[in-house]
Amino acid sequence: MVLERRSRRLESLEDEAFALIGSGGYVASEADALADAVLALSLGKNVLLQGPTGSGKTKLAETLSWLFAQPLYAVNCSVDLDAEGLVGFKTLALKNGQSVIEYIPGPIVKAMKQGHFLYIDEINMAKPETLPLINGVLDHRRTLTNPFTGERVQASEGFGVIAAVNIGYVGTVPMNEALRNRFVVIEVPYLGGARLRQLLWEQSRLKDGLLLDRFVQLSADLQEQIRSGQLAEEAGSVRALLDACDLAAYMEPLRAIRMAITDKLEDERERALAANLAETLF
Incomplete structure (x- = not known):
């Protein structure tokens, strides 16, 4: 079913360039890992890929992007991540010879409006006070109030969230319960x-x-x-x-x-x- 959907999706995108569509190639350490991730995304669940560094979490996310033929907008978390890194920022631009303030949408807003996938890498590297901004994006509401424009953004059909977490890695902080409860967890152990x-x-x-x-x-x-x-x-x-x-x-x-x-x-x-x-x- 997913491959049929992927074929139809690719046909609809054949005249457009989406550099962020991932490639396949993920090899699961457990036979059910990839199938479970596909099922969860198909049901509209947020997927949290949990495993050690270098175990293939990003490759799995790219493979999911490839299977669903969905562009993947990435957020790379760090202690410096702020609202601008998530939802965008305002900047000065020149239009018709005049300076105007222009809003540049961030990866979350782009993914929501276009109904594409959002990949939040190393989600537990972000400061705990940063991520509550997107709580509404991760629950049944699938909405975001843009702090820079006041716009209420509603996710389009097809929008999905994949996140990755390294447990116990240097620089990480425990995910709070409210955030973790918004995901289904898929273990991604090392291959062998x-x-x-x-x-x-x-x-x-x-x-x-x-x-x-x-x-x-x-x-x-x-x-x-x-x-x-x-x-x-x-x-x-x-x-x-x-x-x-x-x-x-x-x-x-x-x-x-x-x-x-x-x-x-x-x-x-x-x-x-x-x-x-x-x-x-x-």
Whole structure:
């Protein structure tokens, strides 16, 4: 049903350029993860993708955008995020030789008016006092009172919200209950085993089967150390593993791992542990 809808949607957009439409390619660590996200969005639910850094949350959001053929407007949260970053801002513009104040809509207003998807990345990085501005956007009302224009914005049909959260990551704050209750939660754990090998084969430049098997094992070893608290979560990033595989297609694997994974770790002890795990395999 979703693919049929996607085909019809693409036909209606064939004469327009939407650079923000994501691409497919997400490989789920659990068979139900992608299907659950599709179902939730189809029912008009807000989806919260929860998992460690580098587990593929953004790739999943892009794949959902691709499946629904819906442009994806992104908000990248940080402690500096304010109302302007969410709903837009006013600026001076020159019209007919005169200076006028012009309102530039932000990603939330654009997504709501056009009935497209909104992606709020690292939602728990934002200051707690910033996000209540969009509570009405996230509940059954699907409305927003624009603080800069006074306009009451009603979301158009097709509007959907996807957010991503890294639990316990440095710089994050706990999501308040009122905000969290507006989402359905989908866990996005790290990939492993055959599914990870499939992703590395399809999305990296490395085509040596033996080396790919060793990279899959390296990932499993790193994840085991992460679970035991010996390594930071970024050591298990699938994104970093893909970088290492790409580099390993052209250079010695240990050098590639050092550049893509090991040297990104800030703690010297963690760097030594990751390097030791790599050396036992390569």
